[in-house]
Amino acid sequence: MKTATEELVEICKAAKAASRRMALLSTDVKNKALRNIAGDLAAKKDEVLSANQLDYKEGESSGMSAAMLDRLMLNPGRLEGIAADVLAVAALPDPVGEVFDMRTLPNGLLLGKKRVPLGVIGAIYESRPNVTIDISALCLKSGNAIVLRGGKEAIHSNTALARVVQEATKRAGMPEAAVQLIENTDRTLVNELLRMREYIDLVIPRGGAGLIKMVVENACMPVVSGGIGVCHMYVDKSADIDQSVAIAYNAKVQRPTVCNALDCVIIHKDIAERCLPKIAAEWSKAGVEIHCDERSLAILKKNPSLKLKPAVAEDWGKEFLALIAAVKVVDSLDEALEHIDRYGSGHSEAIVTEEYGAAMRFLNEVDAACVYVNASTRFTDGGQFGLGAEVGISTQKLHARGPMGLRELTTYKWLIFGNGQVRP
């Protein structure tokens, strides 16, 4: 009998072999596979939902939190949404095959770059079973083979969904190993997977900070990490107050559980008295709890209807993922920049200002994937940025920064056309 490690190596080897064929597939085949997946998700929804019920019941009986159970749960509406997303990916242009930077050198060599798939992508994720489909769709469209490793809590759902994908892709003419799920949920296998640099070209972790840290620290192959967003908004002394209130409300309240949601408002002392009470009053309509530094607490405590707490050290640099915001009054733009430099996670940072010089300094000096002037950080999203779909938000600097779309799942190779050139 094979050991778990031997099985894992087989999966990875098969993925590598499949990736050679995937790289040569036509856009038509890839789109057909995606349409098959969307169709099969509808046709086989009973199988998928009953598998999901198994996970859900196990989750309930093991005392899983309501938030976790919600992440785990599939229903007909959610499945339809997932299928619609797959069709949206099918409708996007194929990034593979683009030839660029082509030029003829003085010695007559014609050379340039051709966009090609990365090869094999490993996805390591937690309890959301929709990731199985989302990430498969993006990887397939970009011509990559994929090895999926989902959380144990969702193993029945993931197995059912992976089967749907496998049948649908095979029917479209893709290799069998285009999409594989590691069904063995032994945790030590993740560490083994992270050493298989020979077979896996990129690992994408999707989940909480703990998972991402574990992957980044242990992977031998390249990782695109991200998704941790400690987002600040600096209200400059020259800010338009209505704009500040609207942006602060949108960025904090519209969807507080995601990485591009606002965590901390930094406000200039000259405008704090006028602006902060309005931001706080608006927030209070949605039940936002405000963790205040001393100066903001002095301003806001006049309004007894606000949920205020004195900020503690851990509030700075914290991704709340909830209706909680930290607030700090500063003396200057410089102080705001220093705070962001120290506590930001390099995700999305915004300034609200009417002063040209302040806007330009903020854009130039803040080191983050996305730097905003007078707009909500909630726009940091592949769909909103016009990339069509995204596999995640990168907060590292190599390869891709910010929303990663299909193109960011590709690489290039140099093509060199000669007629006998040798190097002098």
Place this chain on the structure above:
Amino acid sequence: MKTATEELVEICKAAKAASRRMALLSTDVKNKALRNIAGDLAAKKDEVLSANQLDYKEGESSGMSAAMLDRLMLNPGRLEGIAADVLAVAALPDPVGEVFDMRTLPNGLLLGKKRVPLGVIGAIYESRPNVTIDISALCLKSGNAIVLRGGKEAIHSNTALARVVQEATKRAGMPEAAVQLIENTDRTLVNELLRMREYIDLVIPRGGAGLIKMVVENACMPVVSGGIGVCHMYVDKSADIDQSVAIAYNAKVQRPTVCNALDCVIIHKDIAERCLPKIAAEWSKAGVEIHCDERSLAILKKNPSLKLKPAVAEDWGKEFLALIAAVKVVDSLDEALEHIDRYGSGHSEAIVTEEYGAAMRFLNEVDAACVYVNASTRFTDGGQFGLGAEVGISTQKLHARGPMGLRELTTYKWLIFGNGQVRP
């Protein structure tokens, strides 16, 4: 007294702080720093050469090989060459500040990407002291701070060279910590350095396969690995024989110790009898030793003046870095592609052919950084490709593939200009 680890953390923190200022430097300041370095290398050559003599003598007395001693050795001519390379980098365009992909979204947001430095680059290298200057020049020009960790064998040379760079850059107005050398040669510090993801944005290992493997397996931050080139040339049945001979000679002989030198000729059986003896005869003028598979041995052994050996299993997939080549006869292009797929290192692969279909299949199906038709693999080089200078050849797929120039030492950030937009 500070521990070595504390000192290392201080170095890395200082680099991070310096990188903020580096990112905002004008091209003029960066070029001035580079011109200062070139000038100071001439003015202080006695100091540098006498430091190098210390390393050389220690190397000699510890029984270092002639090849290693040659790598270690500096002399006035080499120093002049290094200084000239620095001036060449000064003359290149500054990659930082380019704004691209700018567009206005339907909601009025103006967004796009701005090219910015990566931040802090860690360079881990072996005994060539010229790397201290080369990599510093490239990192400085691209606005990055750099932490250097050279080999113990070259510590006196590296310390002297780093001092030259530090004084020259400081005089140009760069922060003091723009370039730092870890002078403590304790090996365990490298492992500690590789965990400092918080401060170091990219690690570039420069050296042999052992060093690169160690860095890739232990680094927590992104690494651009490469430099291992197992390069094949496939002589198709339709190949021009003169061209094949000229390319095989150039690729193997012109500079056999570098990564883009040819390691293995794969030749179609229909042309092997006519072509292989000519390639081998040309090689024999330079003293190339040929490791033959059975079929090529049968063809070549008729010429008693050749240095032939039967190939052993390890010859396939070996980077010889010497005047040695492996030769194999195949039945088809498919067999050649399979061989390259199995044994190539993803660096540079070439086909010699007059058949359009074979050329296109080779270009499409070979998965390598650089794929050549009818040209020598020796062209895989930043200078030859028109990038001006290179920090190395990447054989991984993320971020950059093939020669990495100044642009590949940068990343981008998204700039978003709004006027109050919130996400619906």
